[in-house]
Amino acid sequence: MSVSRPNILLILTDQQRFDSVGCYGAPICRTPNVDGLAARGVRFDSAYTAAVACSPSRATLFTGVYPHRHGVTTKEEPLDHAIPNLASALASAGYRLGYAGKWHVDSTAVPTDFGFQGLDFPNYGYPPANGLIRGLHFHESRIGEGGPDYTTHYADYMASKGLPIPELSDVRYGVSPNPRMQRHEIVGRLSGGIEGTFETMVAEHTGRLVEAFARDGQEPFFVWANFWGPHTPIVVPEPYYSMYDPSSVPFEPSFTDTFSRKPERQLLSDRLWGLSTKGWAGFQQIIARYWGYVTMLDDLVGRILTRLADLGLAEDTMVVFGTDHGDMMGAHRLIEKGPYAYEESFRLPLVVAHPECLAPGSACDEFVYLHDLFPTFLELAGASPVPCDGHSILGAILGDGRVPRRESIYGYSHHGLPHSMRMVRTRTHKLTLAPSAMGATADLARDAWHLFELYDLVNDPHEMTNLIDRPSVGNVQEQMLALMRQHMVDLEDPLLPTLDALIASHWTYPTWQHFPLS
Numbered sequence: 001m002s003v004s005r006p007n008i009l010l011i012l013t014d015q016q017r018f019d020s021v022g023c024y025g026a027p028i029c030r031t032p033n034v035d036g037l038a039a040r041g042v043r044f045d046s047a048y049t050a051a052v053a054c055s056p057s058r059a060t061l062f063t064g065v066y067p068h069r070h071g072v073t074t075k076e077e078p079l080d081h082a083i084p085n086l087a088s089a090l091a092s093a094g095y096r097l098g099y100a101g102k103w104h105v106d107s108t109a110v111p112t113d114f115g116f117q118g119l120d121f122p123n124y125g126y127p128p129a130n131g132l133i134r135g136l137h138f139h140e141s142r143i144g145e146g147g148p149d150y151t152t153h154y155a156d157y158m159a160s161k162g163l164p165i166p167e168l169s170d171v172r173y174g175v176s177p178n179p180r181m182q183r184h185e186i187v188g189r190l191s192g193g194i195e196g197t198f199e200t201m202v203a204e205h206t207g208r209l210v211e212a213f214a215r216d217g218q219e220p221f222f223v224w225a226n227f228w229g230p231h232t233p234i235v236v237p238e239p240y241y242s243m244y245d246p247s248s249v250p251f252e253p254s255f256t257d258t259f260s261r262k263p264e265r266q267l268l269s270d271r272l273w274g275l276s277t278k279g280w281a282g283f284q285q286i287i288a289r290y291w292g293y294v295t296m297l298d299d300l301v302g303r304i305l306t307r308l309a310d311l312g313l314a315e316d317t318m319v320v321f322g323t324d325h326g327d328m329m330g331a332h333r334l335i336e337k338g339p340y341a342y343e344e345s346f347r348l349p350l351v352v353a354h355p356e357c358l359a360p361g362s363a364c365d366e367f368v369y370l371h372d373l374f375p376t377f378l379e380l381a382g383a384s385p386v387p388c389d390g391h392s393i394l395g396a397i398l399g400d401g402r403v404p405r406r407e408s409i410y411g412y413s414h415h416g417l418p419h420s421m422r423m424v425r426t427r428t429h430k431l432t433l434a435p436s437a438m439g440a441t442a443d444l445a446r447d448a449w450h451l452f453e454l455y456d457l458v459n460d461p462h463e464m465t466n467l468i469d470r471p472s473v474g475n476v477q478e479q480m481l482a483l484m485r486q487h488m489v490d491l492e493d494p495l496l497p498t499l500d501a502l503i504a505s506h507w508t509y510p511t512w513q514h515f516p517l518s
Contacts (some may be wrong), residue, residue, distance in 0.1 A: 005382055006355060007317040008095070009210070010373070011304065013297055014054060014102060015336065016323040018047075018349045020294045028248055029291040033302035034321050034351055037432045041319075041353030042397055043363045048425075049325045049370045052337045052413040054124075054231075057324040057370065058105045062086050062372030064388030065419045066412060068115030068494055072106070073414045076123050078108035084386045086374060088112035090222045093383035098209035101202035101226035105382050116224075118209060119153045126228060127154035127198040128165075128235075132189070135168035136406045137183045138233045157201045166190040168199070168235060172285065185233035186275075186335075189241045194296060197237060199227050203300040203330070207307040212312045222377070225304065230293035230327070232336060240292035246284040249291075254462040255280055255341075260334070261449045261466045263434060265339040276333035283330040290329055315355045318380065318397070322350045322370060332463075339413065341423035341432045341453075344465055346411050358399035367406040368393050389491065410487040422495060424484040430455045430463070431480035435498050451502070454480060466502040481507070 018024050022031045023038040024045075050059045051067050060071035063083050067073040071080040079085075087097055099116035103125055119128065121268035125148075129139035132151045143149050158165055172187040194200055206225040213221040230234075255276075259267045270276050275283065301321065306312050328334035331344040338345075348370060353360075372390040379385075379392045395402020411423035421434035432453040448469040453461045454477055467473045481503060488496040 003309075005093075005220050006380065007213075007220045007313060008090075008377055008380065009206075009304070009308065009317050010222070010224045010320045011227075011301055011322075012058075012208075013323040014229060015296050015325060015327045016294065016349060017326045017329055017344055018347045019344075020230075020291060021327075021349045021351075023351070026479075027250070028102070028244060030295050031298040032300045033305060034349070037305075037319055037321055037353045037495070038351045038361065040360045041351060041357050042359070042399065044101045044350040044352070044368050044393075044396075045363050045365045046367050047322070047348045047350035047370065048367070048409050048411065049348055050410065050412055052325045052345055052411070054104050054410065055107075056414065057435055060371045060389075061324075062105050063375060064371050064386065064390050065316060066389050066491055066493075067414070068412075068491075069389070073420065076104075076107040085114065086222070086224075086377060087116060089383045090303040090381055091115050091387055093378070094219050095381055096217070096219055096221040097212050098213060098221060098223035099226075100205040100209060100223070102228050103226070105223060117212070119205060121146040121150045121153065123150075125150040127151055127201070133166055133235070135171060135402060136185060136188070136233070136235065138185055147234065150187070154198045154201055157198075157204075158322045161195065163192065163196045166192045166237065170241075175271060175277050177249050177274070178272060181272060181274075185235065187286055188233060188235045190235050190237040193237050194240070194299070197296070199229055199297060202227055203303050206304050210304075210308060210313065211311060214313055220316075220381070222381075227297055227300070229297055231288050232285065234289045234293050236289065236293050236296055240296040241289060243295060244288040246281075246288040249284040249287045250282070251280060251328045254332045255283070255330055257464055259332075261447075261468075262453065263339075263450055265434065266334070269340070270333050270339045273335055275308055275335055280330070283335075284333070287329055290327070303480040311330070318352065318354045319506040320350075320352045320373065322373075323348055337413075339421055341411055341413065341421065341425075341430065346423065349377055352397045354397050356398060362399060364393075364403065366396065366403050367409045368396070368404070369409065372404070382433075408483055408487070410484075410491070420495060422484060422488070422493070422499075424480060424487055425457075426483070428458050429456055429476055429480055431477075431484055433484065433495075433499060433502075435495075435502075448506075 011312050020029050023035045023043055049058045055072050055075045056067040059070050059079055062085050063070045070083050097116045099111035103121050110122050122209040130143040166341040168188040170189040171185050209223050211495055326345045328344050372393045375390050375392040376394050379394050391404040408426045413421040423432045449466050452468040453466045454468040
């Protein structure tokens with residue numbers, strides 16, 4: 001068999017922790033279909049997103065460049081359409097384009113504007129919003145305030161199946177002083193079964209696109225399937241809602257984090273949700289349902305793969321499974337993502353099965369980014385190279401020895417912050433910077449930990465002890481600051497002057513005695 005330009009099927013979930021997948025060591029949560037992909041392909045054990053949250057990550061995947069280049073630094077911002085993207089590059093190479101499910105890449109354009117076939121869900125596009133599912137308030141204000149009505153496709157799908165719209169029960173909320181968060185459902189049981197879920201709609205739409213492309217021509221296709229889950233609200237039907245016993249969820253070691261010598265923004269994130277007031281038992285209730293959501297999505301991945309095989313396309317298609325970013329899901333008493341760079345938030349599951357993989361069932365531990373898929377897909381398609389911030393990982397996927405070697409990765413977040421956060425991670429350490437709106441110099445003059453975090457990932461894998469300004473790690477701190485600065489220079493990061501000002505004002509190497517030790 002020789003597949004010079006295979007079809008590409010990209011399946012992306014939303015906000016899924018890497019360790020919720022069986023092949024990544026999940027001890028209880030079951031994901032046999034993704035595990036099956038890994039068995040016939042490659043599992044990337046050190047895959048990271050370059051940007052948290054959803055929109056910046058997805059736009060970075062779509063364009064191959066960091067948020068400050070493509071313009072989507074927060075949720076629902078306009079993408080710079082002058083930048084080449086996956087749609088334009090793959091279409092130029094003769095690929096047909098299909099899109100199913102969540103968009104959240106560009107606030108001003110939808111998938112069909114870029115040439116994709118499929119149904120549009122503008123912006124976040126949560127299908128059951130605005131009261132369509134009785135008892136669900138999530139995102140209702142987006143439509144009520146005059147935004148696009150993205151519930152229509154789901155209503156039409158349910159009508160075509162002769163199914164009633166589900167209802168929500170057993171709803172759980174956080175304990176938040178924020179009125180908006182008080183109405184944000186975290187967990188709920190959907191009536192009916194899996195056939196009535198909006199996630200099943202995504203799987204079916206994906207199957208229809210694949211079938212249409214298989215029927216209509218010989219040119220290869222790129223189909224991008226996007227689930228909204230397991231992002232909160234975790235609303236799933238039985239048997240998934242009760243599939244996992246909450247008492248079986250093992251204790252998260254970092255749940256004991258007191259945020260001592262850590263930036264105030266982390267403690268504020270904890271208070272925003274108020275979930276830690278319910279203790280670990282409260283998080284066990286949430287995590288068990290999160291796992292149920294993950295398994296339901298895995299079952300739907302299985303449906304898509306079965307459809308692919310039934311159409312005789314399995315041997316002509318490269319399948320990629322990943323997510324846009326992770327979820328804290330109880331780590332450090334936090335949920336979702338936010339102004340922090342813990343592994344649970346930035347590290348991803350990424351599994352790729354190419355029909356000509358030379359080492360099926362193998363694992364690659366090199367640092368890779370989600371947006372490395374951009375140049376990978378272009379190389380696979382024979383498209384003209386496009387300058388970007390990633391490197392093709394096709395050699396690692398095929399197992400031919402061509403693997404990008406990185407000593408570090410660089411992460412970005414603007415989620416819930418007046419200024420962006422930056423993170424650099426090596427095999428042994430992690431450094432973060434997040435300037436505050438109150439004046440970076442004043443904060444740093446008191447204690448460096450207001451703005452910086454430094455973790456020893458070998459001796460402190462759960463990132464509990466912030467080592468910034470400790471004399472014992474002076475050399476490491478200097479190296480990590482220099483490494484962060486080099487990434488900023490290489491990427492033309494607009495935060496570079498801020499970092500330089502902080503270094504020039506407060507650190508004179510190799511003396512590290514400027515700050516009081518707590």
